[in-house]
Structures are given as structure tokens and as C-alpha cells.
Amino acid sequence: MQPHTPPITDTGVAAAFAAFPEPVRAALLRLRPLIFDTAAASPGVGRVTETLKWGQPAYLTAETKSGTTIRLGQPKAGGYAVFTHCQTRVMPEFAALFPGDFTFDGTRAVLFPDDVAFDEDKLRLLIRSALTYHLPPPK
Numbered sequence: 001m002q003p004h005t006p007p008i009t010d011t012g013v014a015a016a017f018a019a020f021p022e023p024v025r026a027a028l029l030r031l032r033p034l035i036f037d038t039a040a041a042s043p044g045v046g047r048v049t050e051t052l053k054w055g056q057p058a059y060l061t062a063e064t065k066s067g068t069t070i071r072l073g074q075p076k077a078g079g080y081a082v083f084t085h086c087q088t089r090v091m092p093e094f095a096a097l098f099p100g101d102f103t104f105d106g107t108r109a110v111l112f113p114d115d116v117a118f119d120e121d122k123l124r125l126l127i128r129s130a131l132t133y134h135l136p137p138p139k
Helices: 011-019 024-040 090-097 120-131
Strands: 049-053 056-060 070-073 080-084 103-105 109-112
Touching: 011 024, 011 049, 011 056, 024 056, 024 070, 024 080, 024 120, 070 120, 080 120, 090 109, 090 120
Parallel strands: none
Antiparallel strands: 049 056, 056 070, 070 080, 080 109, 103 109
């Protein structure tokens, strides 16, 4: 477990992770610490709340309202995904930074096949962008 990653205390979230098939569950459980660590390293974000939204583990900045929700899940086509709110600029801006590096589901998700590992450094940028979405840009 990473230094800033709390244990899963929400029984619904624990059940959602348990319901994912391997290797999806393993990949999503590797993404979870990245969210908490990125939040801890991002000024203005505060504590991240872990809950369920649409049956998926979801991460919110409930205390500071600095960001938009991040969800982890499995798309209908398989694999695993990181979802953000489709009406934000988060995914389009990330896609513009890495146009050929990822597979996107429109403005709502970055998709990964079951057997493909994620690029932690690049995904940290996506996560930071979502967690700080409502903050003014740095000067």
C-alpha cells in the first residue's frame, strides 16, 4: 500500500472491487493508490472521498470541491478504464497531450485492454487534472 492510500472502508466499494474479474481488479487496485498519492501531492485538493457512483468506485474532492469525479471501472467491451465527467475538459485535454498513446471513449474515459499496464506518469497528469478541475490555473 502506498503512503497516502487508506484502506477501503466503504463496503459497497469493497464489493465493487471484489466483483471485477481478474486481471481487471488487479489493474484497478493499482490505479487506486495513484489517485490518493496524486491528491496528497496536489495543493488545494484535500482529502479524497471514496464512494460508489453508478456502481463503480468513485473518487471525489468533497471537502474542497476542487475537482470533478474520477471513476474506475470495466467498460462493456472489456478491459478497464478511468472515467471522468464527460462534460468537462479533462479527457479532451488529456487526449490532446497524448493523441496516439491511449484509446479514448469520447470525452468520458481512457480505456485499457486487460493485459496492458498503464503509464503511471501520464495517468498522474489525468488524475491531477480531474482533482484540480475547479481550481484556478497555477500562475
